[in-house]
Amino acid sequence: MSIYPQKFPENFKEDIFVNFCKDFDHSDFHYHINHYEICYVLEGKAEYVNNSKVIELNKYDMVFTEKGMPHSIECKKGVKTDIVTINFSDEFLSKLDNGILFKEIFNHTFLKTPSMLFYELTQLITRLCAESDYPFIFSKNLVEGYIQELLVLIYRTIKSLDSPRNLPVNGIIEAASKYICANYDKSITLADIAEYCHINKYHLSRLFKNIMGVNLFSYLNTIRVHEASAMLLETDKTILEISNACGFNSLKHFCDVFKKETGVSASAFRKKNSK
Numbered sequence: 001m002s003i004y005p006q007k008f009p010e011n012f013k014e015d016i017f018v019n020f021c022k023d024f025d026h027s028d029f030h031y032h033i034n035h036y037e038i039c040y041v042l043e044g045k046a047e048y049v050n051n052s053k054v055i056e057l058n059k060y061d062m063v064f065t066e067k068g069m070p071h072s073i074e075c076k077k078g079v080k081t082d083i084v085t086i087n088f089s090d091e092f093l094s095k096l097d098n099g100i101l102f103k104e105i106f107n108h109t110f111l112k113t114p115s116m117l118f119y120e121l122t123q124l125i126t127r128l129c130a131e132s133d134y135p136f137i138f139s140k141n142l143v144e145g146y147i148q149e150l151l152v153l154i155y156r157t158i159k160s161l162d163s164p165r166n167l168p169v170n171g172i173i174e175a176a177s178k179y180i181c182a183n184y185d186k187s188i189t190l191a192d193i194a195e196y197c198h199i200n201k202y203h204l205s206r207l208f209k210n211i212m213g214v215n216l217f218s219y220l221n222t223i224r225v226h227e228a229s230a231m232l233l234e235t236d237k238t239i240l241e242i243s244n245a246c247g248f249n250s251l252k253h254f255c256d257v258f259k260k261e262t263g264v265s266a267s268a269f270r271k272k273n274s275k
Contacts, residue, residue: 015092016147018132024081026074035087036106037065038150039073040125044081047074053109060113060121062154066106084125088147095144102151108158114174117157118181119223120212124150172197173211176204180216184223185247190216224248225261232270239266 017035024046039048039062046057050071055063057073065071067090075081093102113121128146131139179196180188193216194201208216224246231242243254258266 015089015095016143017087018128018143019085019087020129020133021083021085024073024075024083027072029070029072031070032065032067032087034067034089036067036089036093036103037071038086038154039063039065040084040086040121042082042084042122042125044079044083045076046081046083047076048072048110049074050109055110060118062111062113064106064108064111084129086128086147086150092144092147096148096151102155105151105154105158111154111158114157114170117153119219119226121150121153123222123226124153169207169211172199172204173208176208176216177219180220180223183247184220184227185245187247187249188220221257222261225258228254228258228266229262229269232266233273242266 024044029049039057041057041059041061043059045059048055048057048063048071050065050069057063073083093100096102124146128143128150131142131146175197176193179193183192190201190205194204197204199207205216208219212219214222228242228246231237231245232239235242237245239254240251243251246254248254248257255266258269262269264272
């Protein structure tokens with residue numbers, strides 16, 4: 001690893017640059033003259049170093065780097081690590097209505113993503129990487145939209161974590177999210193989730209929609225489809241077996257939800273993404 005920070009070879013003169021690093025090893029100590037950077041750990045463990053801090057990163061953790069700040073990232077030996085880096089310029093931020101506000105994100109260095117956002121954040125970043133890696137008609141517009149959505153999500157999360165008065169509500173939402181994540185493979189009801197959270201089911205439903213922007217069962221379906229997608233790629237199970245394993249009450253329901261969430265059928269998804 002280099003002793004002195006190197007200027008990153010900014011062959012990306014675009015306003016935005018997205019890089020998915022599979023089986024990541026390390027990046028030398030470097031800096032970006034014109035770009036802010038968000039780094040998200042999709043899988044594994046890594047160590048982030050800047051001028052003043054050393055931060056241990058785990059799955060779903062996120063770090064923010066100001067432009068001009070020397071930094072490096074190194075994965076843990078023997079641990080498969082996948083990360084995504086997203087770089088964007090002042091010019092990109094100036095296009096956004098809240099560009100100045102979004103810069104407040106970089107007053108923070110580290111965000112441990114709340115468990116209730118694991119799937120939403122990972123799904124958003126996965127879509128962002130797909131549009132960046134395989135550009136098509138209007139891909140640039142979609143990438144810009146996804147990054148703006150990501151910034152909003154991060155900003156709201158930081159603000160809610162910084163505000164003690166929001167902790168009780170966040171605690172309820174996180175409890176509901178944890179219950180769903182642990183029981184997505186079962187037939188669960190709104191009453192089941194509310195009982196676990198010790199709250200009226202109608203109040204929980206309203207809270208969850210207000211905070212998360214989606215209803216409880218849309219969130220549940222997102223998690224189920226996320227798990228089903230992994231099983232389609234990593235196992236030889238039939239689509240019916242995967243449907244049952246992910247808590248769907250019928251194959252038709254699974255097929256309808258999967259296509260709605262991903263835009264393709266389960267069989268087409270497996271065929272397209274299988275190596």
